[in-house]
Amino acid sequence: MRKRIFSGVQPTGNIHIGNYLGALKQFVELQEDNECLYCIVDLHSITVPQASQELKKHILDVAALYLAVGLDPKKSLIFVQSDVPAHSELAWILMCNSYTGELSRMTQFKQKNRGQASAPAGLFTYPVLMAADILLYDSQVVPVGNDQKQHIELTRDIALRVNNTYGETFVVPEGRYLKAGARIMALDDPTSKMSKSAENIHSRISLLDDPAKIKKSIMRATTDSEGSVRYDLAEKPGLSNLLNIYSAFSGQSVDSLVEQYAGGGYGVLKKDLVDVIVSNLEPIQQHFNDIRHSSELISALSEGAAKAKEIAQKTMVRVHDRFGLGIRRAGK
Ligand code: AQP
Numbered sequence: 001m002r003k004r005i006f007s008g009v010q011p012t013g014n015i016h017i018g019n020y021l022g023a024l025k026q027f028v029e030l031q032e033d034n035e036c037l038y039c040i041v042d043l044h045s046i047t048v049p050q051a052s053q054e055l056k057k058h059i060l061d062v063a064a065l066y067l068a069v070g071l072d073p074k075k076s077l078i079f080v081q082s083d084v085p086a087h088s089e090l091a092w093i094l095m096c097n098s099y100t101g102e103l104s105r106m107t108q109f110k111q112k113n114r115g116q117a118s119a120p121a122g123l124f125t126y127p128v129l130m131a132a133d134i135l136l137y138d139s140q141v142v143p144v145g146n147d148q149k150q151h152i153e154l155t156r157d158i159a160l161r162v163n164n165t166y167g168e169t170f171v172v173p174e175g176r177y178l179k180a181g182a183r184i185m186a187l188d189d190p191t192s193k194m195s196k197s198a199e200n201i202h203s204r205i206s207l208l209d210d211p212a213k214i215k216k217s218i219m220r221a222t223t224d225s226e227g228s229v230r231y232d233l234a235e236k237p238g239l240s241n242l243l244n245i246y247s248a249f250s251g252q253s254v255d256s257l258v259e260q261y262a263g264g265g266y267g268v269l270k271k272d273l274v275d276v277i278v279s280n281l282e283p284i285q286q287h288f289n290d291i292r293h294s295s296e297l298i299s300a301l302s303e304g305a306a307k308a309k310e311i312a313q314k315t316m317v318r319v320h321d322r323f324g325l326g327i328r329r330a331g332k
Contacts, residue, residue: 004171005030006139008039008081011058012050013196015065016204017277018184021248022145026176028070030143036076037137037308038066043081043088043129047122048112048197064297065207068288079304081133086312090132091125093319097162098128098154106150131155135170136312143176146183147193166322184245187221190237208285211278218242218274229261229269239266246273249280 007027009019027038040062045055059080066078081087103109106127113119122129127150134142134155142152152175159170184194186203194204202217209217223238231254233240246269247254261269291297320326 003034003140004138005034005036005141005143006039006134006137006173007037007143008041008044008133009062009066010041010045010196011055011062012045012048013058014061014206014208016184016194016196016206017245017249018145018194018204019196020069020207021184021245022147022178023143024066024069024071026143026178027066027076030141031071031075034141037139037311038071038076038078039081039133039308040066040079041081041130041133044126047120047126060292060297061208063301064288064292065284067291067297067300068284069207073300073304077304077307078300079308080301083301083305084136084308084312086136086309086316087129087132089316090136090319091129093323093325094132094135094158094162095125095128097165098125098131098158100124102154102157103127106154108147108151127151127154128158131158134173135159136315137308138171138311138315139173140171141176142173145193146177149175149177162322169319169322184248185237185241187217187238187241190222190241205277205281207281208288209281211274214277214281215274218270218277221270223266227265229258229264229266231255231258242269242273246276249276 007023009015009023015024027036030036040059042055042059045058063078063080067073071078103124109119109124109126112123130151131154134152135158142148142155144152152173156172156174159172162169163172186192186194186198186200187205188200188203192198196204198204201213202220205214205217221238221242223242224236226236229239229243230236231240231243243254243257246252246257250257252260257269
């Protein structure tokens with residue numbers, strides 16, 4: 001049965017292989033049999049300061065990468081979050097139905113805030129905006145990396161709370177997560193996840209990196225001094241991360257990779273991994289270059305936003321009705 005799917009990526013930098021393997025690959029698969037909405041969540045990105053010209057560029061880069069990895073605007077709605085003002089309106093309404101206690105337990109907030117006494121309020125309420133993104137479209141399934149599990153649980157709690165208090169208002173969504181071990185870790189520190197905004201560019205591979213940069217980042221990736229190729233996330237997180245990346249791009253199982261490289265040093269494995277990544281990213285980069293400055297990209301985003309607005313409007317009429325807001329009433 002076709003399901004309504006929603007997910008998004010922040011335009012905080014160029015999409016890296018963690019975003020790709022953790023989220024975008026699923027987006028592409030899901031669009032074949034479902035009704036999908038894929039958003040570029042620019043309002044989320046300003047929870048930390050962004051230079052405006054950079055942000056404008058990154059929004060279009062991420063949109064072009066969406067298309068370049070295989071999202072098809074004829075099958076999926078692709079749009080920019082701030083082009084649909086109802087995201088912010090619903091976020092406010094949901095904030096009035098959320099608690100500071102539950103928001104302070106969010107691990108991503110704790111990591112990004114790094115224990116400072118005062119934090120931007122937007123960073124704190126970020127998960128509520130995410131809940132609004134999802135609930136606005138009556139989304140049934142949300143494909144995300146498993147780092148987002150806590151935020152999806154919060155979204156479900158808020159939806160159930162509103163439904164119990166005000167009557168059936170929201171569809172309660174489900175997360176669709178990757179299997180364990182598919183979280184891609186930073187190349188320089190395999191105990192943190194690969195991230196777009198990390199300072200060290202060699203901590204990640206961006207989908208737009210050239211072969212020389214990919215080679216440099218992989219060859220200097222943190223491993224261990226043991227020297228034997230085996231998969232052990234606890235004892236050998238760096239090498240295990242490289243094996244996960246290799247497996248995800250090549251389709252070869254981790255076990256067969258371990259067998260193939262057993263006895264060899266890490267250097268041979270790293271060298272082959274560079275080739276595997278480069279050959280997988282080449283067609284994506286080619287497609288990106290063809291469409292990044294095209295009118296096709298802008299049309300896809302405008303049409304996507306217009307259609308998303310129509311769906312959002314229906315939800316907001318229902319929300320206004322349930323909460324008794326304004327003079328709009330359901331069905332009018
Ligand atoms: N390292 C990762 N491994 C697997 N999946 C990942 N995702 C992010 N990092 C990894 C998934 O990618 C989707 C989009 O992420 P996002 O842009 O919404 O924000 P994020 O999770 O905060 O990603 P970044 O790259 O770490 O960005 P910054 O540095 O700006 O915070 C999500 O589905 C996420 O799970």
